[in-house]
Structures are given as structure tokens and as C-alpha cells.
Amino acid sequence: MNTHFISPEPITALQLVELVENGGKIALSEEAKKRIIDCRNFLDHKIETSKEPIYGITTGFGSLCNVSIDKESLCDLQRNLVMSHACGMGAEVPADIVKLMIVLKVQSLSYGYSGACLPTVERLVDFFNNDIIPVVYDQGSLGASGDLAPLANMCLPLIGLGEVTYKGERMSGEELNRRMGWEPIKLASKEGLALLNGTQFMSAHSVWSIVRARRLAAWADLIAAMSLDAYDGLISPFLAPAHTIRPHKGQMDVARNIYELLQGSELIARHKDHVQDPYSFRCVPQVHGAVRDAIDHCERVITTEINSATDNPVVCAEDDLVISAGNFHGEPLALANDFLAIALSEIASISNERIYQLISGKRGLPTFLVAKPGLNSGFMIPQYAVASIVSQNKQLATPASVDTIESSLGQEDHVSMGANAATKCCRVVENVYKVLGVELMNATQALEFRRPAKSSPAIEKLFEEYRKVVPFVDVDRVMYTELAKSVEFLKTHSA
Numbered sequence: 001m002n003t004h005f006i007s008p009e010p011i012t013a014l015q016l017v018e019l020v021e022n023g024g025k026i027a028l029s030e031e032a033k034k035r036i037i038d039c040r041n042f043l044d045h046k047i048e049t050s051k052e053p054i055y056g057i058t059t060g061f062g063s064l065c066n067v068s069i070d071k072e073s074l075c076d077l078q079r080n081l082v083m084s085h086a087c088g089m090g091a092e093v094p095a096d097i098v099k100l101m102i103v104l105k106v107q108s109l110s111y112g113y114s115g116a117c118l119p120t121v122e123r124l125v126d127f128f129n130n131d132i133i134p135v136v137y138d139q140g141s142l143g144a145s146g147d148l149a150p151l152a153n154m155c156l157p158l159i160g161l162g163e164v165t166y167k168g169e170r171m172s173g174e175e176l177n178r179r180m181g182w183e184p185i186k187l188a189s190k191e192g193l194a195l196l197n198g199t200q201f202m203s204a205h206s207v208w209s210i211v212r213a214r215r216l217a218a219w220a221d222l223i224a225a226m227s228l229d230a231y232d233g234l235i236s237p238f239l240a241p242a243h244t245i246r247p248h249k250g251q252m253d254v255a256r257n258i259y260e261l262l263q264g265s266e267l268i269a270r271h272k273d274h275v276q277d278p279y280s281f282r283c284v285p286q287v288h289g290a291v292r293d294a295i296d297h298c299e300r301v302i303t304t305e306i307n308s309a310t311d312n313p314v315v316c317a318e319d320d321l322v323i324s325a326g327n328f329h330g331e332p333l334a335l336a337n338d339f340l341a342i343a344l345s346e347i348a349s350i351s352n353e354r355i356y357q358l359i360s361g362k363r364g365l366p367t368f369l370v371a372k373p374g375l376n377s378g379f380m381i382p383q384y385a386v387a388s389i390v391s392q393n394k395q396l397a398t399p400a401s402v403d404t405i406e407s408s409l410g411q412e413d414h415v416s417m418g419a420n421a422a423t424k425c426c427r428v429v430e431n432v433y434k435v436l437g438v439e440l441m442n443a444t445q446a447l448e449f450r451r452p453a454k455s456s457p458a459i460e461k462l463f464e465e466y467r468k469v470v471p472f473v474d475v476d477r478v479m480y481t482e483l484a485k486s487v488e489f490l491k492t493h494s495a
Helices: 012-019 030-049 071-084 097-107 118-129 149-158 175-178 191-196 200-230 249-261 284-306 331-358 380-396 417-446 457-467 480-491
Strands: 001-007 027-028 089-092 137-141 163-166 170-172 313-315 320-322
Touching: 001 097, 012 071, 012 097, 012 200, 012 284, 012 417, 027 030, 027 097, 027 118, 030 118, 030 313, 071 191, 089 284, 097 149, 097 200, 118 149, 137 149, 149 163, 149 175, 149 191, 149 200, 163 175, 200 249, 200 284, 200 331, 200 417, 200 457, 249 284, 284 331, 313 457, 331 380, 331 417, 380 417, 417 457, 417 480
Parallel strands: 001 027
Antiparallel strands: 089 137, 163 170, 313 320
16 A cells, blocks of 8 residues: 655645545654654743743633633643634535545644644544544635634544544544544644644645646646537647747647647548637637646645645744744635636636537537437537536636635634635536536537548547447437536546
């Protein structure tokens, strides 16, 4: 079984997603263990010798930061923090994203700036490796003092509370400990803050989305190339000279990609009576390319975030400081997820327009791609479904990051709403899969009306694989099951 060693070495979003998807394990490297232990030893010494209050360690939280806590109550303070902050609401977070939350929390704690105790971090490792999934809810975080509510729900089972799913069974944290032969973790000073102050809920959703955004961008190009050929489109908008004079990287990459995908096509090479294609075909490099550039930017932000210590206060032993600052604030992720949702919505929007062109009865294709017209409606209503999804994306792409709501009696007076940005970006991702799935279904249908002429080897290979899953529609049939198969094809195959 593949084991990833948590260390100060940077990790990528793709590595994290593949770790979860492939059932990998994690372990703390020796360097990570040393950093955690050294930081904890420094913090214990600092608490014993400091005459000044230390936020969240010897004081209350948020607007209660001026209330001092006696040393005998420091552990109770941390336990109370986790219990009182576990206020998640809404839908349960999918297991794969919860596992990403766990590994990202371990990663952040491993840098040795959080003051967590080694047994606490190791228990989180045990959760990940044993597929113990804490029940976490997708509403409740302001994305400001970290993802307080969802992280509190995630960490309740550490102290024998909350709920988990384990081996297909839902159970209490207390029952989990009994099954595993574990004692509940007794949180030391600062540990509750270390667990709850952080951006791991936002980050996990961001990691999930950015990896799928890459996959969707690749699919979008391949499907657009098939649609172009099925539509009897022109190759000229993809010639390199048109793009070297406007050298956006994404635009040039997409133009080259589409051009290469269509090499060897009988359809693209034949004489055309028309001299220009609609924007949804002609401007694929400009639109898909801009989306790719947006994905690049968002991935840089997300990569920085997942390789950072994001709790508060930060324990900087090398500088002999415990600093109360704002690394938990989710603004970078809020903006990145809003941008990513907007960009991915454009992939769906232009795809919908290509679908509409394919069913419009133009360039020798039958209206609604009906093989046997009259009694049959063909591909009329799949486009309706796509239109509704594209419209929903426009609403989901409304930025969350421009909003803020004052909290904690004004102490936390500007919040990022990054959790809302991240969760709705995930919804956009799922919607884009649906739209591209319908376009692929339309493109393969249209391509069959061009027979016996062939497309390129790359397009014909996709056509052959897809036809093993979704057949040609000669007469009307129940379509929703075929649409679902098409979406699943994209999720289980690589472009």
C-alpha cells in the first residue's frame, strides 16, 4: 500500500487527491515528529514562564480574549472550545473531502508552528489510515477564524464525542474509541485552537475542485474538437499565427491542442462552403484558454495554502514568540474559489452554445439530431436541461468573497466567506461535468450523420470508447439514464 510521509516538503493538490482516490496511507516523517515535539516543548516552557497573557492559551477566545484563564483550567478551556464550536449544519460533507480535511490538518500541524501534541496528530493519522470519517456538515464556517464549525465537528471524535462512519456504520465517538481500544484524547493547552483555527475545510474543497478543473479543461478541448468536426467547422481559427500575436499562454495551448487533435480528420480537411464559424467554435482558444489561465492562478494560491500553517496563535520557537495574527483568514481561498467558479462556468456556457448549434438543423445535420423524425423529438430536451444548469451556474458564480458579516461582538469584523465560495465552486464543478457530458452525447450523435467520413484518430478513439457506454439514439428513449452514463464516462475516463 502506498504511504505518503507527511513532512515539510511541499505537496500538490493532485498528490492529495490521488492519495485519497487510490486508498493510500499517511505517516509522519521523523522530521515532522521532531518539529511537533520541539514546538510543544517550547510552548509548555513559554506558558510556565510568561507573565503576559497569551491569546487562546491563557485567555478566552474571540471577544473574550481579555478574560484570563487559570492554569488548572487550560485543558478544560480547549475541550470546551471544541464542543461549543461544533455548530455545523446543512448537508454532510462527502467522505473523500473529509479525508482531505484530515490530511491537510495533519500537514498544517506538522510544520511545528501550532503547539499540538504528537499523540493528537497521530490520532488524526489513525483516522485517515483506518477510513474513519467524522461526520462534518457543509454550513457553519465564515472562513475567517479558520473553518471553526466544520473543523470542530471533525475533531469531536478525538475527544470521544461527535459521530463518525466506520466500515459502513455510523457511530458515536465514544463507540469508536471502544471499538478501536482507544482512550479519548485529552487536549492540552492551545490544542483546541490548533485543531479548529485553520483553513482545512476550505482547502479540502479547493483541492477537490482544482484537480477536477484540470480534468474538465482537458475534456472540454477534446469534446469541442469533436463537436467542431461534427459541425463541419473550420480549422483556420486554430492556426498558430493567429495566436502568437495575442500570446496568452492558455489561448496558445488550447489552439495547439485542438489543431493537433484534428490532424488526420477527413472532415476537417474537406472543402467548406462557409467561411466562418459561430463564436462557440471559433473562439474556443480564447475562452478555454482564459479558463486554463484562471486555473493556473487558482492552483498557485491553493498550493501555497495547503503548504502553510494556518492556525492562530502561531508558535515561532526560533524567534521566541507566540504571535496572535490572522493566518486563519480565508481571503486567498475565497477569491480563488470565486474566480475558479466563474471560469468553470464559462466552460459550461460555451459548451451549451455548441450543443445548441449542433441541434439547430444547420450544415446538413438534422434538427434536434433526430435519426427518424416525426414521432421522435431526439435531442431537444437535453439542451433544455443543460440550459437550466448553465443558468444555475451563473447564480453560483456570484462571488461570496464580496460579502462579510460582523461576528464575535465585533472582534471578528471582516470575514472571507471562503467556505461558501469553496462549497459552491464544488457545485459548479459537478454542473460542468453534466454539461460536457451532454455535449459529448450530442457530438457523437452528430458525428454519425457524417458517415462514412471519418474524424481524426484521436476523435475516433474517443468515439469508439464512448459508444461502448452510450449508444446511438435512433428512436426516442428514456434519456436521463443515458445522460447519467455520459457524465459517469467523463468522471471515470481520462481525456
